[in-house]
Amino acid sequence: MAYPYRHEKETLVLSECFGDPSARTVAGWKRVGGYQGIARALEIGREATIEDVKASGLRGRGGAGFPTGLKWSFMPKNSSRPHYLLCNADESEPGTFKDREIMRWTPHQLIEGCLVGSYAIGASHCYIYLRGEFFETTQVMARALEEAYAEGLVGKDILGSGVDIDITLHVGAGAYICGEETGLMNSLEGRRGEPRIKPPFPAAVGAFGMPSTINNVETLCATAHIARHGGEWYRQWGTDKSPGTKLFCVSGHVNKPGNYEFPLGFPMMELIDDVCGGMRDGRALKAVIPGGSSVPIMSADDCRACSLCYEGVEAAGSMLGCASVIVMDETTDIVKQVRRMAHFYAHESCGQCTPCREGTTWATRILQRIEDGRGTEDDLDTLVQISEQMTGTTICVLSDSLAMPIISSIEKFREDYLALIRRGERVGAA
Amino acid sequence: MSEIQFRNPGWAGNTGEFDLTEADVRGTDYVGETQLDGGHPSVSASLPYMLVEKNPEAPLFEGPYQERFEKIRSRYPTARAALLPALNLAQELRGHISPATMDEVAELLGLSNAYVRGVATFYTMYNKRPVGRFLIQVCTNISCNICGADEVLAAFLEHTGTEPGETSSDGNFTVVEAECLAACGFPTCVQINSRYFEDVSAADVPAVLERLKSES
Amino acid sequence: MPDNGPRADTVTLTIDGREVTVPRGTSLLHAAETQGTTVPHYCYHPGLSAPAQCRICLVEVEGAPKLQPSCVTMAEDGQVVHTDSPAARRMRQGVLEFYLVNHPLDCPICDMSGECKLQDYVFDEGREHGRGREPKRVFGRDDFGGDVLYYGDRCVMCTRCVRFMDEVARDSRLTVVERGSRAVIDTFFDSGLEGASFAGNVVDICPVGALVSKDFLHKARAWDLDHTPSVCTSCSQGCNIELHTRDNLVQRLMPRENQEVNGHWMCDYGRANYEWMNRPGRLEAPMAGRGGERRAVDWKTALEHLFVRLQGGTGDVMVVGSAEASNEGLAALGWVGEAVGTVSARVFRSPRADDEEPLPGYPLLVRRRDLAPNVDGAGLLGFERAGDDTGAGGLEAVAGHDGIVLVLGDGLADQDVRFGASAGLFVYLGSFDSPAARNADYVLPVTTFAEEEGSFVNAQGRVQRFWPGLRPPGSARPAWLVLGALAAALQGGRTPASAAEVFAGLEAGCAAFAGLSYDAIGESGVRLEAVHG
Numbered sequence A: 001m002a003y004p005y006r007h008e009k010e011t012l013v014l015s016e017c018f019g020d021p022s023a024r025t026v027a028g029w030k031r032v033g034g035y036q037g038i039a040r041a042l043e044i045g046r047e048a049t050i051e052d053v054k055a056s057g058l059r060g061r062g063g064a065g066f067p068t069g070l071k072w073s074f075m076p077k078n079s080s081r082p083h084y085l086l087c088n089a090d091e092s093e094p095g096t097f098k099d100r101e102i103m104r105w106t107p108h109q110l111i112e113g114c115l116v117g118s119y120a121i122g123a124s125h126c127y128i129y130l131r132g133e134f135f136e137t138t139q140v141m142a143r144a145l146e147e148a149y150a151e152g153l154v155g156k157d158i159l160g161s162g163v164d165i166d167i168t169l170h171v172g173a174g175a176y177i178c179g180e181e182t183g184l185m186n187s188l189e190g191r192r193g194e195p196r197i198k199p200p201f202p203a204a205v206g207a208f209g210m211p212s213t214i215n216n217v218e219t220l221c222a223t224a225h226i227a228r229h230g231g232e233w234y235r236q237w238g239t240d241k242s243p244g245t246k247l248f249c250v251s252g253h254v255n256k257p258g259n260y261e262f263p264l265g266f267p268m269m270e271l272i273d274d275v276c277g278g279m280r281d282g283r284a285l286k287a288v289i290p291g292g293s294s295v296p297i298m299s300a301d302d303c304r305a306c307s308l309c310y311e312g313v314e315a316a317g318s319m320l321g322c323a324s325v326i327v328m329d330e331t332t333d334i335v336k337q338v339r340r341m342a343h344f345y346a347h348e349s350c351g352q353c354t355p356c357r358e359g360t361t362w363a364t365r366i367l368q369r370i371e372d373g374r375g376t377e378d379d380l381d382t383l384v385q386i387s388e389q390m391t392g393t394t395i396c397v398l399s400d401s402l403a404m405p406i407i408s409s410i411e412k413f414r415e416d417y418l419a420l421i422r423r424g425e426r427v428g429a430a
Numbered sequence B: 001m002s003e004i005q006f007r008n009p010g011w012a013g014n015t016g017e018f019d020l021t022e023a024d025v026r027g028t029d030y031v032g033e034t035q036l037d038g039g040h041p042s043v044s045a046s047l048p049y050m051l052v053e054k055n056p057e058a059p060l061f062e063g064p065y066q067e068r069f070e071k072i073r074s075r076y077p078t079a080r081a082a083l084l085p086a087l088n089l090a091q092e093l094r095g096h097i098s099p100a101t102m103d104e105v106a107e108l109l110g111l112s113n114a115y116v117r118g119v120a121t122f123y124t125m126y127n128k129r130p131v132g133r134f135l136i137q138v139c140t141n142i143s144c145n146i147c148g149a150d151e152v153l154a155a156f157l158e159h160t161g162t163e164p165g166e167t168s169s170d171g172n173f174t175v176v177e178a179e180c181l182a183a184c185g186f187p188t189c190v191q192i193n194s195r196y197f198e199d200v201s202a203a204d205v206p207a208v209l210e211r212l213k214s215e216s
Numbered sequence C: 001m002p003d004n005g006p007r008a009d010t011v012t013l014t015i016d017g018r019e020v021t022v023p024r025g026t027s028l029l030h031a032a033e034t035q036g037t038t039v040p041h042y043c044y045h046p047g048l049s050a051p052a053q054c055r056i057c058l059v060e061v062e063g064a065p066k067l068q069p070s071c072v073t074m075a076e077d078g079q080v081v082h083t084d085s086p087a088a089r090r091m092r093q094g095v096l097e098f099y100l101v102n103h104p105l106d107c108p109i110c111d112m113s114g115e116c117k118l119q120d121y122v123f124d125e126g127r128e129h130g131r132g133r134e135p136k137r138v139f140g141r142d143d144f145g146g147d148v149l150y151y152g153d154r155c156v157m158c159t160r161c162v163r164f165m166d167e168v169a170r171d172s173r174l175t176v177v178e179r180g181s182r183a184v185i186d187t188f189f190d191s192g193l194e195g196a197s198f199a200g201n202v203v204d205i206c207p208v209g210a211l212v213s214k215d216f217l218h219k220a221r222a223w224d225l226d227h228t229p230s231v232c233t234s235c236s237q238g239c240n241i242e243l244h245t246r247d248n249l250v251q252r253l254m255p256r257e258n259q260e261v262n263g264h265w266m267c268d269y270g271r272a273n274y275e276w277m278n279r280p281g282r283l284e285a286p287m288a289g290r291g292g293e294r295r296a297v298d299w300k301t302a303l304e305h306l307f308v309r310l311q312g313g314t315g316d317v318m319v320v321g322s323a324e325a326s327n328e329g330l331a332a333l334g335w336v337g338e339a340v341g342t343v344s345a346r347v348f349r350s351p352r353a354d355d356e357e358p359l360p361g362y363p364l365l366v367r368r369r370d371l372a373p374n375v376d377g378a379g380l381l382g383f384e385r386a387g388d389d390t391g392a393g394g395l396e397a398v399a400g401h402d403g404i405v406l407v408l409g410d411g412l413a414d415q416d417v418r419f420g421a422s423a424g425l426f427v428y429l430g431s432f433d434s435p436a437a438r439n440a441d442y443v444l445p446v447t448t449f450a451e452e453e454g455s456f457v458n459a460q461g462r463v464q465r466f467w468p469g470l471r472p473p474g475s476a477r478p479a480w481l482v483l484g485a486l487a488a489a490l491q492g493g494r495t496p497a498s499a500a501e502v503f504a505g506l507e508a509g510c511a512a513f514a515g516l517s518y519d520a521i522g523e524s525g526v527r528l529e530a531v532h533g
């Protein structure tokens, strides 16, 4: 049996080799067509590669969904300064566990993606920023990278093309905010991982002050396939606004959680009920957070007609984010979980911006008080207002990322809060 | 508590449901031995810096570690950029980052010691104090939390007889709460030194601790 | 404008309904300032980089999806900006509320009270009642070393202090430790700011009472202090400063912005060197008679008698000036000497440090080797340096001179009681008595720079004025007034009534100062080079 869990409806592009230890080697990766993407890119040239990625309609898989080809095209064309490609392998968004799977099963898929991206933007050095906790994953990546160097796939004159591309693994040390693109750059440079004010944008002033592009692991892997097959090929899947396939990280109260790959636009309920084997113990669905913890919570009703693509989830009142679908059943104590999220954002706030530094902590303490049965109804208004004050007022969107779950949970699960405040009743308490 | 029916073989080997061994999942066969000198410069900064044996007095950086440090530095346009890798390496050797270590690393890279302190305290993985031989980090973030992570944390504390952040009297275990470890599909995820133990339930905790003791 | 023409170097935009034109590259915050609107800000400081992190300067820019940080958003043609729209005001109120969630509000015992930006902004726009019900976070107090004390609970995390040490002092001894709401400013454990030469500036730029001066701690309330523009006298850089005084005592010195001299900064050595201005034991009344004969006299008597003795003097004059005396005092000293005969020595002594100390991130500012404010002025006015680098020696000829000896502002600390014993006439003008003035026929009490008006010339050749911030003790008078009156009497001119009039005479008589009017010097000074083209 394959690695957990597979479903026959899946479309396996990125995850074809998950669970196959033999795909970790250069030979194994080549066996499934690996390194043909970078070979074709080198053949058709930089501009054509960017055009392919533009044509594919690929959108960034790190959360923001920004069109990748367009991002690449922002890089200066004829500059003599070094360019950098940064691969964001900091995967820390609660609910997200796809990049780790990609890297530990198919390290060469990412190496190839980094080569394609570097080549397209004219970077001769790519840093892969891995979160510090990923020791095991990093070891697999390291072995693969050494192999790729030994085979002449990375380094000087890659694949005999005359193009030099170095790749370096860089390991973080425990900070969610280093997943934010400019926080990552500061961290890479040996600084506190505090996001930078934009403008200037990374394409102008990025890592080490040089033009830089940053992409998520899954994004870069997709570009390896797009480089191999062309942009139109990728559009055979997904919707017009959300082309291609995507890894959905399903966690929580389903029978078969895991990473599943589907074309974007896949129905949410089919994912939960069919692919993931339904709700654990046959309980009722209560809520879903569809894109990692930084997006609005959806009620069970919101999920019914929701299709999992950028525009589909937006229409349902939330955001696709990195497609990390956290499924919660009727036993879930929403207040506790929102408090836990608030704790996370307060713990991870870099602390530069006042609304985020103070707001995340304050909100956590109010939520804790409510959870402890000492809340008032006024607290809910205060929470909503604090959240509004935290929205759109900071350097990065970490602050907004807490505001959204708070506001949406109070809106959609007000009864849970009131039950606690008025009657001291906790949902899901044993 | 409902029984978790499916087991990811991430930690304890094959539960019978999958054809994969623990080595398959962790990739240990492919990875092979750790090279102390850091191997190829492209990967020198990647290390399992949570080995069991630490020496708080270990010199910075000598022999193969000196070589590794030089390789790391060669990969960045600035000395400052080698700071995180250098602190990682220091922690691998010494187990934690003391003020003296910050000072030494600052000196090595030509940075101010206050600056290094600012950076080191920004990142949670730098232990500012000594920890047990096994640092047990239990994810209690949302996906694990809704599947019982608080109970898993409580079980680790109970079975090690410690309070969060405190080291057990035998010096073996320090248990702390961790944020999302990116293994949300396999709750509860527990990071123990450099390894992930996935799909851990409260009931598994004694067995996990036994295994650690037997390994050490 | 032709398509291929250069871009205009100004932009015109509308701020709060009014059109303003500013140079391209001006931030909205500055643009608003030019039309008199101060947008609240904490992290932004004109002498530092702008991280745009405090988020209180956000303004509404029509067409932008979010409020924009005015400190880093550049003014553009046609922009329509609202600094006081409901959205901007609501946001500021929100940010202020966040600041207060954990702020101790210990204004009654906080040194910053009265000039604190948190107090000001909250008073202007804060919510009437805070909604915080949770207990406040407590960090406590930390001695940073040097003169600096940190009250963590008052800190608004603007990082100005850290950036000053990083970017301007280039001595990264401060850092943010930890992150999020656990973050505090700190040094490297036990080693702190001691020995750093410019660290005192962090106290000035801290917008709240988080960094305070140990020296100034609980000494005076901000609203009780009078501010007088002045010039630091501790070296020949001549940093522009303010004297902050209360009860006729200088309580502290603070830098006053001058982008051509000291920016926003001053050195710790200069900052700390003010106690002498308050020193008791001053000369308060003129005295006549040598040694045991000395007796207090009134100014009228003293000057009349002195005038008579000078008129009948021997004609060989030696004058000792001082690099701490004003241009006006030194010039008038020279005039008196020249009026009575041949000036055979015209000297000053001044201590020199072994090295100078530049402020790396603001290289214009250098703590100079010359530890006195008017070495260059003395030079331009014909005084020659005498003595060694400690400011001693070099007066052998003067000490035994048998003609007229005039001393202004040199305390003669190294000289013994035989000084001036053989002089035909020995006049000593000073603020403090000196054993070596024992043979003086006249001891005339003069004011310090802190008590008088006048000017110095700094090491850049810049003439800079200062103003009186203290009342003089007893009947001490400015040297230029005393000597100006004598010179006028001797030369038959008009007695000058102000430093400006003495300066006018100096301008007429000394080529170096030609063409410069006292008024034109203003509060920020003028470079002599600039006057002469």
Ligand SMILES: Cc1cc2nc3c(=O)[nH]c(=O)nc-3n(C[C@H](O)[C@H](O)[C@H](O)COP(=O)(O)O)c2cc1C
Binding pocket: A059, A060, A061, A062, A063, A064, A065, A066, A068, A088, A089, A090, A091, A092, A093, A176, A177, A178, A179, A180, A181, A182, A214, A215, A216, A217, A219, A220, A396, A397, A398
């Ligand atoms: C607080 C915060 C955390 C983030 N964490 C991650 C992360 O862990 N991994 C990631 O790929 N992107 C993360 N992002 C998104 C990145 O900023 C960035 O948008 C992304 O790496 C761009 O790559 P893409 O265009 O390929 O998606 C984060 C953003 C924010 C604001």
Ligand code: SF4
Binding pocket: A177, A194, A195, A348, A349, A350, A351, A352, A353, A354, A356, A357, A394, A395, A396, A397, A398, A399
């Ligand atoms: S929003 Fe929060 S995490 Fe982001 S830069 Fe500001 S303080 Fe840091």
Ligand code: SF4
Binding pocket: C154, C155, C156, C157, C158, C159, C160, C161, C162, C185, C205, C206, C207, C208, C210, C211
């Ligand atoms: S101590 Fe003062 S200057 Fe420094 S960060 Fe705090 S408030 Fe700002």
Ligand code: SF4
Binding pocket: C232, C233, C234, C235, C236, C237, C238, C239, C262, C266, C267, C268, C269, C270, C271, C365, C366, C367, C368
């Ligand atoms: S540099 Fe000189 S003038 Fe400036 S403050 Fe220091 S001593 Fe005074």
Ligand code: FES
Binding pocket: C040, C041, C042, C043, C044, C051, C052, C053, C054, C055, C056, C057, C058, C069, C070, C071, C072
């Ligand atoms: S002054 Fe603009 S954000 Fe602080």
